[in-house]
Amino acid sequence: MINISGIIFLLVTIPFGIVMADLRVGFYNSTCPNAESIVRQVVQNRFRTDPSITAALLRMHFHDCFVRGCDASILIDSTKSKSSEKDASPNLTVRGYELIDEAKKNLEAACPSTVSCADIITIATRDSVALAGGPNYIIPTGRRDGLVSSVSEVSLPSPSFSVSQALQSFSAKGLTLNDMVTLLGAHTVGIAHCNFFQARLFNFQGTSKPDPTMDPTLVAILSKVCGSGSNPAAFLDQNTSFVFDNQFYNQILLNRGVLLLDEQLALDKLSAPMVLNFARNGAAFQQSFANAMVKMGSIQVLVGTAGEIRQNCRVFNQ
Template identity: 80%
Template structure:
């Protein structure tokens, strides 16, 4: 398959470079190559797997919507406690090994300096730019959380209505415009058939698409389908054009063009890709500031999969120190 690799060279400036005590260039003096180290890891992965953009966007969203953007989604479960990773919505989250690689390289260059939460944020931005999306400035300075509980995971679902989904987004300080914009990330996303099989007989789905997806989902397994059937690996505004043609795969996606509150925004983004890109950059920066830990709160993990205290405890048990 011939995949189009696009790098957006236009750097979009967010509404503000200082949000919630985060700032652009936070590591300029303590780890000046931090962002370039992360970028190299993302570029290497994207060359062979352009689907990593969707994976990182999902990871970032699932992290920020549970206890804030604190990398709590990265913690591995132990025999004593189940972490966020074990919650049903997170069982198909992927890309953890990319974060591990970036962290390993950063620890070699600047030990105990760059947080895992910032790595997720930077890597997501870089993957979006590689797929053709905006290359926006990312305020950094997040610290890593000290809690990760399976029971805390409560995310908006694919079968939500616009009003139901908006309640979840509003609880995080995000607006309807933010929600419609962020769901535009589905332009590079996929979903398992189990999440949309009930829509295949819906009068709000284009019959041709329904026929195509019925074939995809006809096997006994639970395969995936692209949420944007047009430019599936390119980060553009085609998702909005698709839902306006009743080609939204997920219920919530299609509802964006049917609900009178969100329909004008969908139409605007469908007509103007540049407006969508700028709105997406702003919304991502805003989402990335949800309940962040800064200053002396939290910690800077040495291993993104475990709290530092647990790492030290395990090391003592092994006689390392």
């Protein structure tokens, strides 16, 4: 760990070749020295009234990086002639766009056409994690914004996947099993709408019964939540729902995983040892999470003269 201006940051180990040369710590030091503090202030203001923003930004960042890389393509609004990534089914419940807009507006006032929307997502996510009690890690910046956003390109790992199926999706992005188990630990502050897990409550695999691997008390609680028919949401960590800690892993060890994939992490022999380690060692989880987030944030990034620096995160430059 190192201390910068009174803020504790976790140092991260970045595998050689993951981060391209133009993606570096302090990228905006000369062109927009207050860039990260401007983003941080916006995130802090929102977090004071809405601690759920941490989960929202983590989801946005993940959904962005897994389609065309971390290029802010998820931020583009659809037009009459073309549907963007926002219109894809998995992204219909992604939120937090207005926070990115506010940060961009403030950055444009301070440093016009300098800081990318892709970097704003990455910085804002890191800051929201730290505010929720998670690691405050150092991230390289210098991403540029993509020029394509298409609904047809959105393909994300399903919450109903097995561990092996999910690992195929993560491996395709250069991420390991440990990265996957670590990144899914973000569900410690996450929520899921009933349509993503209600089959486990009422008709698991066509049995007309609940999933036998789910704690019966949790089944009863979630059945009441999902019984309204309005597709409400439930916390993925039923214990410390707004705190970024390792309780998610302890919950799934008690068969209290809400999503099928989450529970499978604790049951599958490939991932179970990692789950047990993170459940016992919160510090190990936090360090691993910092490393995995930096690694994920470097997937297929655009640097140098590729892409653009959008003036409005919702539309491509004219």
